[in-house]
Amino acid sequence: MPSIKRHKFKLTDEQLLEMLYWLKLIRAFDERLSILVRQGRVRSGVYSSIGQEAIVVGTCFGLHKEDYICPLHRDLGTFLMKGVSPGVMMAQMYAKATGLSKGRDSALHSGVSELGIFGNTSMLGANTPVAAGLALTYKLEGRDNVVIAYFGEGASNTGDVHEAMNFAGTHKLPVVFVCENNVYSYSVPIEKSMAIEDVADRAEGYGFDGVAINGNDVLAVYQATQGAIARARAGDGPTLIECKTYRWHGHSEHDPAFYRTDEELAMWKSRDPLPTFTTYLRSREVLDDTKLLEIETRVRQEIDAAVTFAEDSPHPEPGEAVTDLYA
Numbered sequence: 466m467p468s469i470k471r472h473k474f475k476l477t478d479e480q481l482l483e484m485l486y487w488l489k490l491i492r493a494f495d496e497r498l499s500i501l502v503r504q505g506r507v508r509s510g511v512y513s514s515i516g517q518e519a520i521v522v523g524t525c526f527g528l529h530k531e532d533y534i535c536p537l538h539r540d541l542g543t544f545l546m547k548g549v550s551p552g553v554m555m556a557q558m559y560a561k562a563t564g565l566s567k568g569r570d571s572a573l574h575s576g577v578s579e580l581g582i583f584g585n586t587s588m589l590g591a592n593t594p595v596a597a598g599l600a601l602t603y604k605l606e607g608r609d610n611v612v613i614a615y616f617g618e619g620a621s622n623t624g625d626v627h628e629a630m631n632f633a634g635t636h637k638l639p640v641v642f643v644c645e646n647n648v649y650s651y652s653v654p655i656e657k658s659m660a661i662e663d664v665a666d667r668a669e670g671y672g673f674d675g676v677a678i679n680g681n682d683v684l685a686v687y688q689a690t691q692g693a694i695a696r697a698r699a700g701d702g703p704t705l706i707e708c709k710t711y712r713w714h715g716h717s718e719h720d721p722a723f724y725r726t727d728e729e730l731a732m733w734k735s736r737d738p739l740p741t742f743t744t745y746l747r748s749r750e751v752l753d754d755t756k757l758l759e760i761e762t763r764v765r766q767e768i769d770a771a772v773t774f775a776e777d778s779p780h781p782e783p784g785e786a787v788t789d790l791y792a
Contacts, residue, residue: 474691476684478751480526482760484683485746487522488739489764491542494551497768498558502718506776508560509571512539513714516681517647519738520708521546523686524613524643528694533581533599535592535614537645538573539712540585543615548580551767552774561778567789568781590620593629593642600638600703611697612640613690618707619650621664630705634671637702641693642668644707645680651716652724668705680708681738684745711736 476484495515501507514521521542525534528547536543544554549565557564557572565575576584583599585592596614603610620626621644633640644664648655661667668675674696678685686708693704711733715722746752 474688476687481746481749481751482756484522484526484687485742485752486760486764487526487542487546488518488683488742489760490551490767491518491521491545492739493764493768494541494545494554494771497772499714499718501558501772507558509558510538510573511558511718512573512716513712513718514539514542516713516733516737517645517710518542519683519686519742520643520645520680520710523683523708524615524641524690524706526687527691528581528613529610531581531608531610533583533596533610533612535583535596535599535612536585537589537592537615537617538585539645540615541572544572544575544577544582547577547582549577549582551771555771555775556778559775559778560780561775562781562785563774563778567785569786569789588623588625590616590623590626592616593620593626594632596640596642597629597633597638600633600640600697601636603639604636604700609698610639611694612638613643614640615643615645617650618644618646618648618655618664619653619658621667622658630668630671630673630703633703634668634673637673637700639697639700640703641690641697642703642705643690644705646707646709647712649712649716649722649725651720652722654724663707665705665707671703671705673703673705675705675707677707677709680710681736681741683738683742 495513498511499513502511521540525543525546534543557575560568562568574584576582583595593614593616596612600612616626646664650658663677665675665677676689678689689706
């Protein structure tokens, strides 16, 4: 199997600051959701991505509008980065008529085809064959678009993921498989579900490149993803990127996560992707107190406006439950 060629994809100071904005916006959105669900104001299930924001930002930054993503239940940030406004996303969590599915469904299964977002399924990993199918369409039509497919280390053990990767490798499809390895598949630690340390090692069996990286380093995720996207657009087939990370909250907001220790959580919080990236930007003299305040003020205002929009939006009319149905 050929080894991955390393390329350096340069970012301007403005792009680096935009990355910080997205990291902070996604964190703030999840933090507010965590509060709202405890207040009984959110109708959707909430699966927090706090601690994993670098994966979302690093993989979505620079995608074309026509590129498709197949996100997980924990990837609400990908919706924001692909063009869904925070207000509409929050309205979806409130099950309001102004949400993506007009109050019919939780955020877990909503998608936006015109923005290249495929709605996730409850069977985790089942989005990967869909991603392979989308990538096959791009290849047959001669388009240079790519598909990003997200799944966890637990889902990597399922048949759907195996079949999707095997098919993508066989046909050299333009898809990037992103494994969000956050240590626990609900409550099952990785050492109880697989006999290898790196999910990325499995790529060799499918005939394409795999790489395991620090999923809390937004620049490492970005560099790996851009390399994979460049190869996919050039017709060189798929790549498996395993992003090693950790979710701070439980599997969902109703999971107290008693299966892990305080010491483990504290260790991973010390690797928080936000202050790590902030320190890097300060050392590069890209960020100062004024710019940081501007970003944080913008984020706070956008989240406040999103909550206001959601709470002021109407509930769907009962009669609308039978519209938008297809036989």
